[in-house]
Amino acid sequence: MHRIDALLREYDRARAYTDDLWKDLTPDEVTWRPHENSSAIGWHLGHQAHVAHFMVRNLTAAEPSPDPELDGLMDSANPEKFRGALPTVERLNAFRDTVAERVHARMRDIASGNVTAPEQLTVVGAHLLTALINHEYQHDQWISEVRADNLGHPLPPDPKADHVRRVDGYLLIDGL
Numbered sequence: 001m002h003r004i005d006a007l008l009r010e011y012d013r014a015r016a017y018t019d020d021l022w023k024d025l026t027p028d029e030v031t032w033r034p035h036e037n038s039s040a041i042g043w044h045l046g047h048q049a050h051v052a053h054f055m056v057r058n059l060t061a062a063e064p065s066p067d068p069e070l071d072g073l074m075d076s077a078n079p080e081k082f083r084g085a086l087p088t089v090e091r092l093n094a095f096r097d098t099v100a101e102r103v104h105a106r107m108r109d110i111a112s113g114n115v116t117a118p119e120q121l122t123v124v125g126a127h128l129l130t131a132l133i134n135h136e137y138q139h140d141q142w143i144s145e146v147r148a149d150n151l152g153h154p155l156p157p158d159p160k161a162d163h164v165r166r167v168d169g170y171l172l173i174d175g176l
Contacts, residue, residue, distance in 0.1 A: 050074035
């Protein structure tokens with residue numbers, strides 16, 4: 001239970017860092033694309049949440065999508081040139097928040113043993129959370145590049161945590 005709780009705190013830290021990268025931007029900046037074969041910051045925001053929901057749903061608990069209309073758009077199998085028709089910033093933010101609440105609820109159920117095969121799901125849950133955190137940071141790098149290089153905004157400092165470091169330029173959680 002302790003490891004799941006610690007990883008949920010790291011998940012929240014990664015999401016807070018993502019928020020530091022985009023919440024001060026205008027809606028036009030969030031939805032702007034440097035060119036047809038790149039994704040807007042808003043696409044990355046939706047994709048981070050889409051993957052979190054998809055992974056939790058498929059590995060620990062079958063449940064419907066919080067916003068089925070976004071599923072196809074936010075899937076990375078969708079070629080970049082078709083990622084332009086983004087929802088509003090408010091809808092993206094609500095989607096991200098709902099998915100995070102569901103991640104927390106499912107992981108709390110796993111940590112407290114309120115699942116079938118609680119020991120097995122505890123192992124799966126810890127690995128899943130690690131992957132979700134690292135996926136969040138992976139897309140944060142790309143958000144950072146558009147924010148700084150294309151939009152000219154300064155970057156926030158890296159998150160301060162014992163288990164967060166940079167590898168090949170990307171933040172990731174390692175060793176928790």
